[in-house]
Amino acid sequence: MQEIDYVFTTPLGEIKTATYYSKGGAFIDGSSIKGFRATEDSDLYLKPEKEFTINGNNIVICDVLTHDKKEFHSCPRSILKKVLAKYKEFRFEMGAEIEFFITKKGELIDETGYFSDDFEFKELRKEICRRMISAGITPTVTHHEVASSQHEINFMHSEALTTADNVVATKMIIKRVCAEKGFEANFMPKPFKGINGSGMHCHISVWNKEKNLFYSPNGLPDFGKKFVNGLLSRASALCALTNPTVNSYKRLRPGFEAPSEIKWGYRDRTSIIRIPAHDSEGGARIEFRAPDALSNPYLVLAGMVIAGMNGVENGSAGEARGKLPTRLKDALKKLGCDEVIKKGLGEEFVETYLKLKYEEWEEYATHITDWEKKKYLAM
Numbered sequence: 461m462q463e464i465d466y467v468f469t470t471p472l473g474e475i476k477t478a479t480y481y482s483k484g485g486a487f488i489d490g491s492s493i494k495g496f497r498a499t500e501d502s503d504l505y506l507k508p509e510k511e512f513t514i515n516g517n518n519i520v521i522c523d524v525l526t527h528d529k530k531e532f533h534s535c536p537r538s539i540l541k542k543v544l545a546k547y548k549e550f551r552f553e554m555g556a557e558i559e560f561f562i563t564k565k566g567e568l569i570d571e572t573g574y575f576s577d578d579f580e581f582k583e584l585r586k587e588i589c590r591r592m593i594s595a596g597i598t599p600t601v602t603h604h605e606v607a608s609s610q611h612e613i614n615f616m617h618s619e620a621l622t623t624a625d626n627v628v629a630t631k632m633i634i635k636r637v638c639a640e641k642g643f644e645a646n647f648m649p650k651p652f653k654g655i656n657g658s659g660m661h662c663h664i665s666v667w668n669k670e671k672n673l674f675y676s677p678n679g680l681p682d683f684g685k686k687f688v689n690g691l692l693s694r695a696s697a698l699c700a701l702t703n704p705t706v707n708s709y710k711r712l713r714p715g716f717e718a719p720s721e722i723k724w725g726y727r728d729r730t731s732i733i734r735i736p737a738h739d740s741e742g743g744a745r746i747e748f749r750a751p752d753a754l755s756n757p758y759l760v761l762a763g764m765v766i767a768g769m770n771g772v773e774n775g776s777a778g779e780a781r782g783k784l785p786t787r788l789k790d791a792l793k794k795l796g797c798d799e800v801i802k803k804g805l806g807e808e809f810v811e812t813y814l815k816l817k818y819e820e821w822e823e824y825a826t827h828i829t830d831w832e833k834k835k836y837l838a839m
Contacts (some may be wrong), residue, residue: 466506467628468522469536471495471813473704473756475628482820483508483520487527495534495816496524503527509537510625512595514633519595521625533808536758538820540621542805543762547769548790551667553745554761555617558753559658561609561640561646568609568652569643576604584641585611591633597626606717617745619662621763627660627757647815648754650710657718660753663736664764665745667691675744679726680735683772688724688733688746690771691764692781695722695732695750699785700795701763704817706788706824711752713786719749727740732784750784759805767805789821 466486470493479484491502507529513519513798524535526598531538544552562581563569572578581604589599598616604614613634615626631647638645642765650657666673666687673686687748703712714720714730724733734747751760785791792814795801802810 462518464518464520464524465507466508466520467632468506469628469756469758471534471536471758471759471809472816473754474513475632485522485839490524495812498531504532505529510622512597512629514591514595515636516631519629519632520579521628524563534812536762537624538619539809540624540758540762540806542806543765544620546804547765549668550673550769552620552761553612553617553665554620554623554764555745556623556751556757557612557614557659557661557662557663558627558630558634559605559610559612560634560658560753561607561648561651561658562611563609563644563646563651564642566644566646571608572604573608574604574606578604582609584637584643585613586755588613588634588637589720589728591637592630595629595633597630603658605658607657608651610656610658617665620765622760624757624761631753647753649705649708649754651707656716659718659749659751660751660755660757660760662748662751662760662764663745664748664768666768669702672741672744674746675741680746682745684744686772686775687768688771690768691733691746691748692722692724693771694767694798696782696785696791696799697794697798698763698767699750699791700788700814700817701759702748702755703791704756705752705754706821708752708754709786709791712750712784714768720784722730724783729799762805766801770804771802788824789816792817792821 464480465477466480469475472494485508486506488506489502490504505525507525508520509523510521523537525531526532570578590600592599594711598706600614600616602613629796635645711718712720719732723731725731726735732750736747738744748764796814
């Protein structure tokens with residue numbers, strides 16, 4: 461009898477799994493998943509979609525459907541599919557750079573830096589890549605990142621839905637390999653003060669048949685500039701999706717190679733959008749540097765397509781400028797006012813998402829930290 465791990469993601473970016481002994485799909489209790497269903501209408505259906513083999517285990521990523529197997533408004537994977545279907549004449553090629561810390565009992569375990577020849581962790585990263593290859597995911601580069609105990613793994617870009625699936629599977633592989641070696645994989649954007657945080661920079665190019673609409677021998681063409689400005693003009697609202705936690709905004713600060721301003725540039729890594737160097741049509745793309753790995757990749761890529769294509773379709777009075785939000789609450793307010801993203805994702809979904817995230821913000825805002833006690837208790 462074959463064991464199959466069914467996998468799906470929640471609107472909050474959690475990866476959920478259960479082991480089944482058939483390929484035929486399964487019903488679940490949606491009321492037990494934040495952001496899914498109320499108790500009085502709780503049945504949802506997992507439809508197997510994308511298969512992987514991880515550690516010898518059969519994994520299948522699922523769409524979440526209603527009890528009668530229709531589209532479910534809060535399934536992040538279905539939301540991305542809906543957005544891509546709207547622009548079916550285009551192909552959105554996307555890639556993701558996954559940065560993370562490897563810790564032991566929550567503590568840093570090396571003091572090396574960018575591209576260091578750290579034998580133990582280089583071998584660990586290679587093992588992660590071998591597992592990725594066996595799962596059908598093609599790694600392109602892995603290395604030690606700038607901060608102590610910080611690492612990065614990139615894989616081959618692909619069509620948007622495949623890339624989002626690959627992000628989910630790669631995070632699962634990273635966690636499992638690190639756990640086998642007695643470590644933890646830490647995807648928090650800013651787990652340690654005073655050193656670089658971790659992002660999940662997303663690369664995108666838009667193709668019409670065999671033509672890359674972001675390519676020109678003279679720099680970014682008009683289509684690409686309109687797409688970029690669409691992202692810039694909705695960057696603050698997108699942060700509610702790309703940077704979905706309280707901790708995310710401790711990364712988006714000046715001084716640690718993370719974006720803090722709404723601007724773009726050709727080689728500027730402080731910009732929210734960077735145009736990477738390339739020497740061919742296939743390499744022409746833009747890099748959106750805001751996202752972090754606690755985000756839901758389906759929602760991130762859907763939001764990027766919605767914002768970018770709105771810029772292409774409607775143009776703009778001028779380039780967006782300003783600062784990125786410095787608090788989750790501010791990003792949520794921007795998302796709540798952005799009719800384009802709300803319509804693109806689905807207003808019912810956005811309403812549910814905002815409710816959950818405001819509850820998370822309120823939990824944080826009313827929590828008394830050790831810092832506060834140390835700072836004020838004796839005054």
